[in-house]
Amino acid sequence: MQSDFRRLAFAAVFAAVLSAPVAARAGDDPIVFDWSGYEDPALNPAYNTKYDHAPEFAFFGDEDEAFEKLRAGFKADLAHPCAQNVVKWRDAGLLQPLDASRITGWNDILPGIKAMKDLMTAADGTAWFLPFDWGNTALIYRTDKLTPEEAQSVRIFADPKFQGRVSIGDNVDDAYALAALALGLRDWTQMTDEQFKEASEFLRQVHKNVRLYWTDSTDINQAFSNDEIDMAWGWNETVASLKKEGLAVDMMRDTKEGLSTWVCGYVLLKDAPGNIDKTYDLLNARISPEVAEFMVSEFSYGHANAKGMAEIDPAVLEEKGYADVDKFLDKTLFQSPLPNDLKLKMIAEFEKIKAGY
Known part of the structure; x- marks a missing residue:
């Protein structure tokens, strides 16, 4: 609706x-x-x-x-x-x-x-x-629900014990950046057909846990504030806004797979x-x-x-x-311009995933 x-x-x-x-x-x-x-x-x-x-x-x-x-x-x-x-x-x-x-x-x-x-x-x-401007799409989590040790891998988004407690953006770029990192990729422009299939399958597993696909900061902020979700794949702005409201959230920039920078x-x-x-x-x-x-x-x-x-x-x-911009930018999957055929495949497949197929 x-x-x-x-x-x-x-x-x-x-x-x-x-x-x-x-x-x-x-x-x-x-x-x-x-x-x-x-x-x-x-x-x-x-x-x-x-x-x-x-x-x-x-x-x-x-x-x-x-x-x-x-x-x-x-x-x-x-x-x-x-x-x-x-x-x-x-x-x-x-x-x-x-x-x-x-x-x-x-x-x-x-x-x-x-x-x-x-x-x-x-x-x-x-x-x-x-x-x-530049920023991150990374793992944001409720620090009163998860420990830093639990949030050490982006693969947590597909963990069945978090069914209905996850949100990722209704955004094909951020979604496939998450999936590429889960596969261990840092350069998504070189994604092979086989890796694309693996990335899509990972997103299908994540979909089983998704409570909502957020479209703007209001969606994700409300979901955290209303205790609807424990974690999200989101932007820096969300953490800053929610901390101002006194909510126990943080962004995990040190997952073993890294994070995405746009x-x-x-x-x-x-x-x-x-x-x-x-x-x-x-x-x-x-x-x-x-x-x-x-x-x-x-x-x-x-x-x-x-x-x-x-x-x-x-x-x-x-x-x-x-604090250390050079080091920070070195540990990231940059959302670089994608080959057009790969981008079109991502768009089509992400629509299927969100529809449950």
Whole structure:
């Protein structure tokens, strides 16, 4: 019933967004197609100082929804996908290249993020993606229900004794990142057909324990708060929010298989209708070092600018789990861009798994 409601809600939003002409906006301020919450002006202080008007924002619930809206004709200047979807968007003709020479923080991106396969540039050197925020999908658990020793492996998600006490995201990328780690993989772009079958079978075992597939932080926060689940495969933000509420939760970053790291950022959309100079000013404001501390302290996510991360109070980094960024990024499965045929297989198979097949 909830999923039906969400589909109807997304359909209504979709129709409203497409029916609103881009020309109706005020002036030539850039339009940013983004996740809810990223409209916070504290994420672009330099832009706010330079211009009287704030950038405009339109929101999507997930990247598949965003992709379909853009393919249907919705126009904006920038969008905020995560790395694993950039190739798909580029190949669909939704993007135009970035001019890296106009991005002042381009050379300051964290080395561990720069090293991700096919992330910032294509093989021919063309720039397509500016990393902005990054974080983890990892094992979150109730510390009053499980001990750290019990939470030492991501395979706990498939343990029959936790039937009905587990939640993972309704998100194919996070799901297969979990499954890849369970198989001992750190580079999911090289997943063989046999490994894909093993990963899918693991997710079928996890499905038997799933109480709900969460779609946003509200779902997972409520499930933990209402004592519906003991563990989840989730994001840093959830731990930060629930700890503020006094709930006994923690993120296990030291499972023997490791954890998954996602990197999201900005792409320049084809036929962007706004002022291109303002658009680059907004990108430069968001990637500037001064934004890093706000990102870490308020969102509990890392910022892509290495200089900015280096300037943050070590106590804050320790509290948020980013004390040793280089070591941290070394022990992870990066959600790198996937071959399109593999991504399509994952999408189709995950739908079957969720339906119980």
